[in-house]
Amino acid sequence: MSDRPLSVAVIGAGPAGIYAADILSKSEIETSIDLYERLPAPFGLVRYGVAPDHPRIKQIIVALYKILQRGDIRLIGNVTVGRDITIDEMRAHYDAIIVATGSDRDAPLDIPGIDLEGSYGAADFVSWYDGHPDYPREWPLEAKEVAVLGVGNVALDVARILAKHPDDLMVTEIPENVEKGLRANPITDVHVFGRRGPAQVKFTPLELRELGKVPDVDVIVYEEDFDFDEGSQEAINSSNQTKQVVNTLTDWVMRDEEPTASRRIHLHMLQAPVEILGTDRVEGVRMERTELTGDGSVKGTGMFIDYPVQAVYRAVGYFSSPVEGLPFDDIHGVIPNIEGRVIQPGGDHIPGVYATGWVKRGPVGLIGSTKSDARETITHLVEDAEAGKLDRLADRTDGEPVTALLDDRGVKYTTWQGWEILEEFEKALGEAQGRERVKVVERATMTAISRGEEHDGKLY
Template sequence: MDTSESIHVAIVGSGPSGFYAAEALLRSELPVRVDMFERLPTPYGLVRSGVAPDHQKLKQPIQVFERIARTPEFGFLGNVTIGIDVTIEELKAAYHAIIFACGAQKDRRMDIPGEDLDGSHTATEFVGWYNGHPDYRDRVFDLQQEVVAIIGQGNVAVDVCRILTRPVDELKTSDIAEHALDALSQSRVREVHIIGRRGPAQAKFTSKELRELTGLTGTVATVDPEQLRLTSACETELASNTNVIAQKNMELFRAIAANAPQSGLRRIHFRFLASPFAVQGRDRVEKLSLVRNRLTGEPFRQSAMATNCFEELTCGLVFRSIGYKGVPIPGLPFDPMRGVLPNAAGRIVDGESVLPGLYVTGWLKRGPSGIIGTNRADSLETVESLLTDLAKHPPRYAPGLKGVAPIIERRCARVVGLADWFDIDAAEVERGTSRGKPREKFTRIEEMLSLVS
């Protein structure tokens, strides 16, 4: 392969999977030039806008991403929307390859009556709101409600619960958005119910996150001991050496159940084997209708089946946290059931045909699973496929950024380059210093653009 010309690769999306893909490309032996396109003026995806503000250590990968970004062969183009400021066809003409790393941007719906009532929200909205994401900056959550229901039993549900119940004084030194801190300081939330359709042995919390909920200042966690009775299939699951997290979780649940209830505190209730079938209320959420479930099936393949037992939970807020899906990208094949771009080892496929030069990584490749670090191996696989394809087929000439820069400049109000982002970053850190915080984020795109104009 003639390497006299650089290999130009466009990465769409600037979250962990995108940066790990960039890292793998830049470490290859080829003369690669990587240009990363991001809809927002800010990079880092869910590490910036998804990790809870009271978990600052989980944001440390940003240090790795920043080092990657400072590589001379790396370029960042923020505030650029694919499909509006530049099309996929225009990118294909300018680059040897495109890697889509857009994540899973859409929440799964419960598809039940009343789901869209005022007071019924997605976890993504709330997480984006308290993290200062521009898309969710102006969302309103009625925190004067005393009882909250969270549907789903994964770590995002834990984050929502913890931010609702952690004392505000303990959040003041985090990078939580100021508007969220102000609203939470007036909160009247006293009870949070975390509801799962399956049993305690199938809950998707990591043990560290679950344990943290049991030690919050001024808050007590509860679970009905009867709900911890396990079927033989659940016992078999817990006995597996591959199921250590579930074993630790069960130990924690049993410890919670053994604690004597306390009064006058905020309370977190873990509820299992229940599914919502309606959100009730005239103009806003007033009740959540639940059906009791039972588990059927073999170990590790158990599903929740509805029974004839029903109950109602009076509550004023409902958050759903039942998973995410990718969204279709015009011009590319899409699997609507899984919410991913169909692929083979990261190569985008249409039926049985591989689409040359088009690749995917991260949640849009495998679905919303794993932690931040999971994306490194995932992106490495995609990049290995890309490099293998380049070795088999000598690349055509591709101008890279030079081929699309004039197009983007005509259509985009203001491209935010890497130097611009570092200016925004420094300004946020400076704003936070005066408040005793790691940073105070800009929460509106106009604010960011005015800073670098």
């Protein structure tokens, strides 16, 4: 093995990439790690995928911040791999590459009408209200009645942000353009649909309980949607989380008081979407009533219900995007791999190339899963390094030629020090409004602030 540190590039500065870099930095081999991110700011979906009114969940940023603040992992932001630098160029400069690009788009839902105007992906909406720099600054909030398809936490976030009064979001970091959009929102009813029963929904207990505390928003649950089969009972008995969720839903369905709030969130279960109705734009959604089959799964009953809605948001999961220069499984939305070792179509490991996080295993699991996932990938990388399976070219010198290459191409990359400058700027914006921070949305402004360059002051 070479006597110099192992030179590694990690692509993606969300939790998956940061945890992988952290675990590798603490391994038994000496390393030099560069962490690449296509956005000017780090933290991935924790910054751009978690609803702004969830500060407790965003505390994960504190842990990620402490890892990067140490200074032994170099952040290189505002760099798109495949455009600003190719995978082949990276492989020429690094002994190993770890891909941790996550899942950045909506999983498809193939039903008639899905492409009508007024039909949206939840991930796109989340990116809008979280101030993602690569998304439009305006969102068409024109519907009074909306359907949200899916019963995970993202579906709840979308429903809650749609129904919540903007004044109740003004303690958060939402940017000005998002505030303006939400103030014009005429919504009265949000219908959230799940195709299975109460014991199969994917909400976490905390998320569900918080939904019931939103000011001037009633949560309505329907008694006819409550059914439990043997598989449901088994799920309740084996999972305290499932038990808590079912108890909360049961408490709500047993309430006697009439809804009095100006906005309502309806939770519908045992209904599957079959068609989005309308000619030029969304006018309704057709659901098929389902029934449990004994093991927690469902089948259609042939009974259909039409709901008048003017917008539909599909929250049926995330999906990863390909990285140019690497194989990609278009069906499962992952980079093909065996326990994190990226493989070619023939099944052979591409030497020195690894994957971790959602692009490795699909968009399932919480932060804890991401850590164990990274540990598996790093274990194999270290094994390969110690077995001499990585190309250890003598001219690789801690990534310095890479930054020189980016400079030559005029790529305005950002650094950790630049992020700290941008963060102070956002906190100052927030302080002026009595908030913790206000996000800067405009990419050029984010980049200029981070690099200490002049900018036109355009924040969104």
